[in-house]
Amino acid sequence: MRFTIFQDSALGARTINQDRMGYCFTRESLLMIVADGMGGHQRGEVAAQITMQTVGAVFQRMAHPGIDDPVEFLDHALRSAHREILRYQQIHRMPEAPRTTVVACLVQQGQAWWAHAGDSRLYWMREGAVLARTRDHSKVENLVALGLLAPEHRERHPERNKVLNCLGSPFEPTVEIGRGVELRAGDALLLCSDGLWSALSDEIMCRAMSAAPATRAIPDLVRQAVALADRQADNVTALGLNWEGDERAGAMSSALLPDGAVTTTIALGPLEEQELPDITEDEIERTIREIRDAIERSAGR
Numbered sequence: 663m664r665f666t667i668f669q670d671s672a673l674g675a676r677t678i679n680q681d682r683m684g685y686c687f688t689r690e691s692l693l694m695i696v697a698d699g700m701g702g703h704q705r706g707e708v709a710a711q712i713t714m715q716t717v718g719a720v721f722q723r724m725a726h727p728g729i730d731d732p733v734e735f736l737d738h739a740l741r742s743a744h745r746e747i748l749r750y751q752q753i754h755r756m757p758e759a760p761r762t763t764v765v766a767c768l769v770q771q772g773q774a775w776w777a778h779a780g781d782s783r784l785y786w787m788r789e790g791a792v793l794a795r796t797r798d799h800s801k802v803e804n805l806v807a808l809g810l811l812a813p814e815h816r817e818r819h820p821e822r823n824k825v826l827n828c829l830g831s832p833f834e835p836t837v838e839i840g841r842g843v844e845l846r847a848g849d850a851l852l853l854c855s856d857g858l859w860s861a862l863s864d865e866i867m868c869r870a871m872s873a874a875p876a877t878r879a880i881p882d883l884v885r886q887a888v889a890l891a892d893r894q895a896d897n898v899t900a901l902g903l904n905w906e907g908d909e910r911a912g913a914m915s916s917a918l919l920p921d922g923a924v925t926t927t928i929a930l931g932p933l934e935e936q937e938l939p940d941i942t943e944d945e946i947e948r949t950i951r952e953i954r955d956a957i958e959r960s961a962g963r
Contacts, residue, residue, distance in 0.1 A: 664914070665906070684926065713747070722924050783859050801824040
């Protein structure tokens with residue numbers, strides 16, 4: 663596999679960043695994930711962190727070096743994260759569990775599969791056009807699907823932030839799985855929290871991902887979203903990939919990895935303890951800088 667990949671996150675106008683993002687890859691398989699902790703519930707950032715750790719751990723356990731059944735893996739990994747969040751609630755005797763939306767994508771053998779719960783999105787883009795995107799599990803999206811709301815009125819609807827599905831809910835979540843699609847050289851995949859897509863149009867995001875490699879497009883999009891939303895800016899998180907990217911644009915090749923090796927930006931901890939440390943904003947920003955530096959060093963920049 664050869665690809666260019668980059669991730670970025672910004673606090674926006676919030677007091678804490680509850681978004682999490684990361685990716686892992688072996689010689690034959692790549693996992694990308696974005697989780698958006700839900701601010702209306704206690705410790706949404708913990709739910710997002712548990713989701714990242716759990717899905718990353720399942721990937722590392724099952725990718726040898728590829729995933730046998732991508733659809734089964736995505737369903738199992740996200741449901742495992744849901745159960746870990748509920749276990750965290752029990753251990754800490756919380757009145758309700760922390761909650762998070764999530765979107766994940768698995769790429770191997772030139773194909774991509776994705777899964778989501780909530781309104782974190784994936785976009786599959788080619789030549790400046792959206793070929794597919796996930797459908798939000800939200801009240802507004804349901805109204806649009808039923809023909810009760812015009813698509814152009816989504817952003818102004820008073821209940822546009824009402825999410826109907828997530829991990830950490832007292833009910834078993836719906837994990838919606840996207841079909842396996844064949845990637846072509848130049849295709850782009852974009853995973854993001856609602857802080858990005860609610861501020862920027864699909865056209866803006868497509869244009870950015872087609873005009874520049876992810877290493878430049880992703881931080882530019884994050885900055886634009888924060889600037890446009892201004893005092894209403896939510897946490898903004900994006901993870902982007904260019905398939906079969908140009909090596910001059912920072913493309914990496916997984917063929918260089920030895921058997922059994924995993925490259926990851928997801929910090930994995932002992933899930934059985936579920937004693938997650940409090941993470942300060944300075945630590946988050948430092949981690950993002952370290953990830954950027956590592957990506958640039960690996961690309962020889």
